[in-house]
Amino acid sequence: MGELIPIVAIIFGCGIPMVALWTKHKTKIAEMQVHTTAQHTAERAAQYASQVKELEDRVRVLERIVTDRGYDIATQIEALRDQQKVEESSGVQLNVQRKEKA
Secondary structure (H helix, E strand, C coil), X not given: CCCHHHHHHHHHHHHHHHHHHHHHHHHHHHHHHHHHHXXXXXXXXXXXXXXXXXXXXXXXXXXXXXXXXCCCHHHHHHHHHHHHHHHHHHCCCCCCCCCCCC
């Protein structure tokens, strides 16, 4: 049993630094993954913010159309539907322009 002590000492002497290197490597890999994930998340957040901004702008325009100009939206929608039905049935595209009320 006394001859095992030097062997065990050599194994532990070499094993401890190897475990330390392996742990350091795993920590570095985990940090890189966190950085990559954070970067990807930031890019996605910027894309979503851009899309939200575009949608907000579109809603603002629609609100302005409805409130500022006093349009009769239902009448205009029906007129466009009627125009589309005529174009589909005749095969001729109508270029009807409406006068806007000032």
